Amino acid sequence: MASTPRTTPRTPPVTVRASAKVNLALGVGPRSEDGFHPLATVFEAVGIHDVITAGPRDDGAITVTVEGAQADLVPTDETNLACRAAELMRSRWAGPHLGADIHIVKSIPVAGGMAGGSADAAGALLACSVLWDIDTGPGDLHDLAAELGSDVPFALIGGVALGRGRGDRLVPVIFRGTHHWVFATAEEGLSTPGVYRRFDELGGGAGDLVPTALIAALTRGDIDAVAGGLGNDLQDAALDLRPELAGVLEAGIEAGAMAGLISGSGPTVAFLVGGEAIGRSVAKSLRGLPRVSAVKLARGPAQGAQLMAGTLEA
Numbered sequence: 001m002a003s004t005p006r007t008t009p010r011t012p013p014v015t016v017r018a019s020a021k022v023n024l025a026l027g028v029g030p031r032s033e034d035g036f037h038p039l040a041t042v043f044e045a046v047g048i049h050d051v052i053t054a055g056p057r058d059d060g061a062i063t064v065t066v067e068g069a070q071a072d073l074v075p076t077d078e079t080n081l082a083c084r085a086a087e088l089m090r091s092r093w094a095g096p097h098l099g100a101d102i103h104i105v106k107s108i109p110v111a112g113g114m115a116g117g118s119a120d121a122a123g124a125l126l127a128c129s130v131l132w133d134i135d136t137g138p139g140d141l142h143d144l145a146a147e148l149g150s151d152v153p154f155a156l157i158g159g160v161a162l163g164r165g166r167g168d169r170l171v172p173v174i175f176r177g178t179h180h181w182v183f184a185t186a187e188e189g190l191s192t193p194g195v196y197r198r199f200d201e202l203g204g205g206a207g208d209l210v211p212t213a214l215i216a217a218l219t220r221g222d223i224d225a226v227a228g229g230l231g232n233d234l235q236d237a238a239l240d241l242r243p244e245l246a247g248v249l250e251a252g253i254e255a256g257a258m259a260g261l262i263s264g265s266g267p268t269v270a271f272l273v274g275g276e277a278i279g280r281s282v283a284k285s286l287r288g289l290p291r292v293s294a295v296k297l298a299r300g301p302a303q304g305a306q307l308m309a310g311t312l313e314a
């Protein structure tokens, strides 16, 4: 049962950090009647973070402001996924008088296949549940998250997880070691429904088979086998829509990455590298490419959405 939700004018803002993700494997089955595709995917959260703060309002309004390099690409109206998350939480668990000023500091590429919007939604769910003093458990948060989007439940839990269904039915995976990643982002994002549409037009992929060899490699901490097991059924569709990404993939491998793949529905290209030094040198050669807008280094696995220390004090 929920406690009585409340905020007071002195309720301090609540801040949450949420991570980006990369799909180590993304097996996609044929489109089902509901319009979605059944998946067998292995998510890994990586250390590129958005920071989501929810401040109190008692007039029932929910506002969103965004800062960061790509802030102008993010809507600040009710279509913003963080705003929808706050609205959904309020409609199920709180009263209409409660509001929030949500501020997002964006580092995750926008429309980049790294679940940036989903991370913001997960962050807003967690921040608002604390701000409004709602006694939600992990199951409640998961259900709200799954209503908001396929990648939102994983953004709550982080780490490494196998996702089935739409990617929302999650089982954590044991992993050993740290992965070093280099991400090359593109100026213009790709629409996820558009990539799934092209996937259908191209005749589908290998199917939603659980990548057992990859999961075994993660558990053993066998980085070579992890590199060999990376795969994405949406990659051909993303490359068909953005042929120039093939050159980015090639350049990263030539520069010494162990493996490269399109992240989720793209257009971000992800490279697994053997360590930080080689990561810096791969990043350097990618930065010169004409179609690459930014290059980021990150480690994984990272945590899911977490409250940040020091933000709960009055």
Ligand code: C5P
Residues within 6 Å of the ligand: 035, 036, 037, 038, 039, 148, 149, 150, 151, 165, 166, 167, 192, 193, 196
């Ligand atoms: O759930 P989410 O908002 O992330 O999905 C965005 C769109 O991506 C869906 O509307 C659908 O067109 C497509 N999608 C899909 N199969 C999935 C996940 C997403 O076709 N498993």
